[in-house]
Every structure is written in structure tokens, then in C-alpha cells.
Amino acid sequence: MSAGPTYVIEGEIRRFDERDTAFSREALIEGSPNEIAYHTMYPEKIEIDRKLARFITLKMEPGCSDDHFADAIYEAHFKSSAALALPDMVDGEPASEKTDWSPAQAAAKVKAFARAIGADDVRIGPLKQEWVYSHRGSRPFFEGGYSNAPYFSGIPEGYQGARYGDPVELGHSGAISMAFDQKKDLVGTGSTRAVDFEVGRVYAKSVLASVQLARFIRALGYPARAHHLRNYLIMLVPVAVDSGIGELGRCGYIVSRKSGANLRLATVTTDMPLEFDDPVDIGMQDFCDKCKKCAVTCPSGAIPLEKTLVNGSWRWKLNPEACLQYWGHTGYTCGICQTVCPWTKPHNIFHRSVASAAVNLPWIRRALVKGDDVVYGAGFSPLPVPRWLEDG
Ligand code: SF4
Ligand code: SF4
Structure with missing residues (x-):
């Protein structure tokens, strides 16, 4: 019998409001009714949100970068x-x-479909209500349209009537979590155009796959909703932890036995009767206690050394503002913590054996952390940006 997910709950978990995410806050248009209302409630966030907004504007507004x-x-x-x-x-x-x-047949078919369209891992678990956002806060839902228009001009039909701040209700019983590997030789370049390329490539793949999988299930007669980079109703990481994709690591990413921290997620929630997978305990909580490599290496200091009690669960709480400010400083997405994680290694027999030892032999973990430092370096050494992604 499964021992359950490895996060520790203490007290009540309040459903998270998507409006409080850094990505929602940086999209607030200065002077808009939503921005004024939000920052009247949280005046302490005005300065940081405007800094984040400047970075995003540079990325998205034509001619700004x-x-x-x-x-x-x-x-x-x-x-x-x-x-x-x-x-x-x-x-x-x-x-x-x-x-x-x-349920067993359906789970097998759904997983086979997900793998065939590009998922590197797929697992199925329950959809717990605590991981469903309480309110919408993402870009296409801004009242009055999205004037800052990298995505849509005006409000497309279908979004009309949808509002920033709308309550979220999603009663699906299950969630299919898909993981998509990133190429380490690109993400390992640090915070560069190559990381932008790879993160964008994998997100685009995950977005399409989640839409395809949701349509597949609906065509089979069951409700299904895709949750991807551009339209979430749920928190993908804890949902993926519940399905057994991996565990939440110190770095704030899910860490899987096969791909380490170097992956992106997309999810489909559904009422299709599906056999669930068990969550996994690969020893990450203990391993991260002994490792700290991402925290020490992170150039922005966004990754903490200690766990804290955050909204009813003990975890390493990433500082997303510090992380995004670093991206703003370099102008590119950063992949350092995903790369330095000792679990982010090529899929070969040697690394599979090391991962197996890390999972099954708790006493060896400290030595494995040291060994990783000796072989791969205690710090971050950026890989070269591929020639085709350089200037000229
Ligand atoms: S992405 Fe970069 S800046 Fe952000 S937490 Fe990871 S290492 Fe730190
Ligand atoms: S780098 Fe170390 S501390 Fe950070 S997530 Fe990976 S194993 Fe955990």
C-alpha cells in the first residue's frame, strides 16, 4: 500500500488564488482597475510587481527588447x-x-496516447480540491481585454464574460500529469537565449499535448480539461506529486527519478474512470536536506536553506520575485537550479544505478552529494551556447 505523498501537511490548506502568483501580478496593467484594486490590498507588492512587469514587457512587447x-x-x-x-x-x-x-484499460490507453504524442512520463492521480485555484488571475481574463497584447487583441469570443478574479470550480475526480524533458545541453547554458529556446520549445510541446489528450478523452465520451502554461485552473506541481511523477525538491521544481529537475509539466483533469498510480518516495526530502546545491548555486538567492510552514504544508519556499528579477537582469530564462541538481543526469545505466542507490540506500546519500560535487563540480559551470543560437 502507498504511504502517500511526501509533503507534510500541518493545519488547513487554503486554495491558492491565481491572482497572487508572480506571473499574474507582473501582468497587471498599471493604472487599470484590477491593478489599483490589487495593490490597494497589497501595497507592499507595488514596487516589485512593477519591476517584474518591466521585464515581461521587454520580452513580449514588439520593439521593446x-x-x-x-x-x-x-x-x-x-x-x-x-x-x-x-x-x-x-x-x-x-x-x-x-x-x-x-479503469485499468482506460489508464493504459490514456498513458499510451500521452507517450505517443510526446510525453516523457505520464502518471495518473486524484485531483484534490486544495490544488485547484480559488480565483482566476491569468492573462486572458483581464476585464476590458488585454491591451498589452502579446497573446490576443481584444477579448476573443469565449473569453467574453470571463473575468479576472472569477471564482474557480473544478470538480473532476482525476488528473493525468505529463512530464516533458528539456535538453540539458541547452538549459545548462545558464541564463541565455539557448535556455529561452529550450524552455519555450518544451512548453509548446506540452501545451499541444495537453490539448490533444483532453480532446482525445472528450471524444471518448468523458469531460476533460487541459491545464497548460497559458491556461491553468490548478497547481500542476502538487497534482503531479500526488500522481507519482516525482517529489517536490528544494529548488521548487518537481524532481523525478528519471529526469531530475529538468522537466516541464502539463496536466489534463477528467471524470473518466481511471486507475490511479501511487505517489512516490524517492528519498528527495532527505536528499535535499543533505544536498543544498541549488540553493548555494542560485545567483538570486531565491532558494531557501530551511523548510517553512507555507499555507498548511512544510516545504522549501522559493522566492519567485527574486528568481524572476534575475531573469529580468539577464534578459533570459534561467536554468541553473534545474541543471546543477544531482538528479538531472543523462538516462544511462550508470546514472540509473546511482539513482537506484539514492532511492534505496539513505545512508549513501551524503556520499553521493559529495561525489556529484567532485565529478561535476560544486558550482555551476555554464555549457557553451550552440553556434546557431549565437549572434551573427
Ligand atoms: S531559475 Fe535561476 S534564479 Fe530562479 S531559482 Fe533557479 S537558479 Fe535561482
Ligand atoms: S540540487 Fe540538491 S537540494 Fe536542490 S533540488 Fe536537487 S537534490 Fe534537492
């Missing part, structure tokens, strides 16, 4: 994905005729 190559990459990956955020892309009516697969 002086790196046109990076802009073109951003446009290709992220703006294409935005079209798949529309309501009739992520959701819709199920077909009237239902397949009559058993």
Missing part, C-alpha cells in the same frame, strides 16, 4: 502556444457515446 533573435524565438514558442489557451481548446463538451473501458 534589443535582442531580436530572442524575440523571434519567444514569438515562435510562446505566442503560438497562446492560441491553444482559448476556452474551446482547453475544454469542451464530451461526445455523447462513452467507451466502456475498465
Whole structure:
């Protein structure tokens, strides 16, 4: 029998309001009714939110950045994905005729489909209400349209009537979590155009896959909703932990036995009867206690040394503002913590054996941490940016 997920709950978990995420706050348009209302409630966030907004504006507004190559990459990956955020892309009516697969059969088919369209791992677990956002805060839901228009001009049909701050209700029973690996030779370049490229590439793949999987399930007769980079109703990481993709690491990312921290997630929630997987205990909580490599290496100091009690659960609480400010400082996404994690290693027999030892032999973990420092270096050594992604 499964021992359950490895996060420790103490007290009540309040559903998280998407308006409080850094990515929602940086999208607040200065002087808009939503911005004024939000910052009247949280005046202490005004300064930091405006700094974050400047970085995002540089990334997204045509002509604001002086790196046109990076802009073109951003446009290709992220703006294409935005079209798949529309309501009739992520959701819709199920077909009237239902397949009559058993939960085990349905789970096997759904996983095979997800892998066939590009997921590197796929697991199924319950959808717990505590991981469903309480209110909407993401970009397409801004009242009055999105004037800062990297994604849509005006309000597309389907979003009309949808409002920033709308309460979220999602009663699906299950969640299919998909993980997509990033290429370490690109993410390991630090905070560069190559990281932008790779993160965008993998997000675009995950966005399309989640939309495809949700449509597949609806066509089989069951409700299904895609949750991806551009349109979430849930917190993907704890949902993926519940399904057994991996454990929450110190770095704030989910860490999986196979791919380490170097992956991105997308999820489909559904009422299709599916056999659930168990959460996993790969020893991450103890390993991270002994490791700290991401915290020591992070250039922004965003990764903490100690766990704290955050909204009812003990965890290492990332400082997203510090992290995003570093991205703003370099002008690019950063992949340092995902790269230095000792679990982020090539998929080969040697590293599979080391991972197996880390999972099964708690007494060896400290030695493995030291060994990783000796072999790969205690700090971060950036890999070269591929020639084609350089200027000229
Ligand atoms: S992405 Fe970079 S800045 Fe952000 S937490 Fe990781 S290492 Fe730190
Ligand atoms: S780098 Fe070390 S401390 Fe950070 S997530 Fe990976 S194992 Fe945990």
C-alpha cells in the first residue's frame, strides 16, 4: 500500500488564488482597475510587481527588447502556444457515446496516447480540491481585454464574460500529469537565449499535448480539461506529486527519478474512470536536506536553506520575485537550479544505478552529494551556447 505523498501537511490548506502568483501580478496593467484594486490590498507588492512587469514587457512587447533573435524565438514558442489557451481548446463538451473501458484499460490507453504524442512520463492521480485555484488571475481574463497584447487583441469570443478574479470550480475526480524533458545541453547554458529556446520549445510541446489528450478523452465520451502554461485552473506541481511523477525538491521544481529537475509539466483533469498510480518516495526530502546545491548555486538567492510552514504544508519556499528579477537582469530564462541538481543526469545505466542507490540506500546519500560535487563540480559551470543560437 502507498504511504502517500511526501509533503507534510500541518493545519488547513487554503486554495491558492491565481491572482497572487508572480506571473499574474507582473501582468497587471498599471493604472487599470484590477491593478489599483490589487495593490490597494497589497501595497507592499507595488514596487516589485512593477519591476517584474518591466521585464515581461521587454520580452513580449514588439520593439521593446534589443535582442531580436530572442524575440523571434519567444514569438515562435510562446505566442503560438497562446492560441491553444482559448476556452474551446482547453475544454469542451464530451461526445455523447462513452467507451466502456475498465479503469485499468482506460489508464493504459490514456498513458499510451500521452507517450505517443510526446510525453516523457505520464502518471495518473486524484485531483484534490486544495490544488485547484480559488480565483482566476491569468492573462486572458483581464476585464476590458488585454491591451498589452502579446497573446490576443481584444477579448476573443469565449473569453467574453470571463473575468479576472472569477471564482474557480473544478470538480473532476482525476488528473493525468505529463512530464516533458528539456535538453540539458541547452538549459545548462545558464541564463541565455539557448535556455529561452529550450524552455519555450518544451512548453509548446506540452501545451499541444495537453490539448490533444483532453480532446482525445472528450471524444471518448468523458469531460476533460487541459491545464497548460497559458491556461491553468490548478497547481500542476502538487497534482503531479500526488500522481507519482516525482517529489517536490528544494529548488521548487518537481524532481523525478528519471529526469531530475529538468522537466516541464502539463496536466489534463477528467471524470473518466481511471486507475490511479501511487505517489512516490524517492528519498528527495532527505536528499535535499543533505544536498543544498541549488540553493548555494542560485545567483538570486531565491532558494531557501530551511523548510517553512507555507499555507498548511512544510516545504522549501522559493522566492519567485527574486528568481524572476534575475531573469529580468539577464534578459533570459534561467536554468541553473534545474541543471546543477544531482538528479538531472543523462538516462544511462550508470546514472540509473546511482539513482537506484539514492532511492534505496539513505545512508549513501551524503556520499553521493559529495561525489556529484567532485565529478561535476560544486558550482555551476555554464555549457557553451550552440553556434546557431549565437549572434551573427
Ligand atoms: S531559475 Fe535561476 S534564479 Fe530562479 S531559482 Fe533557479 S537558479 Fe535561482
Ligand atoms: S540540487 Fe540538491 S537540494 Fe536542490 S533540488 Fe536537487 S537534490 Fe534537492
